[in-house]
Amino acid sequence: MLQLQAETRPADGPGAIRCVGHSRELALGGIPVMCSVCRARRDWLLINHGRNVWVRCRCGNQWLEPEISRADFDALVGGPHGTTYPSVEAGLAALGFDGVFAGIYLE
Helix, strand or coil, rough: HHHHHHHHCCCCCCCCCEEEEEEEECCCCCCCCCCCCCCCCCCEEEECCCCCCEEECCCCCCCECCCHHHHHHHHHHHHCCCCCCCCCHHHHHHHHCCCCCCCCCCC
């Protein structure tokens, strides 16, 4: 019964993990963000959990980005609609951020 409650609970609240794609370049403090692994400069996935926001590249590299606040993330999301995935891993694979598209920019 607890598993059913967890599966049907809406993806919001303090424990929710939310993601938003950001296809353009991202500049933090005037400095463009660049992946330290593949040197990509655009096409990011921003992941929010609690107060923390991570940036994930298509190559699979991910890092905590303290320069992006939850308020910044909320402004990028722009609405309550989105797709819910059964796990973070399933969402990363569905959105193409699991490393399969490393080195490719998707338009």
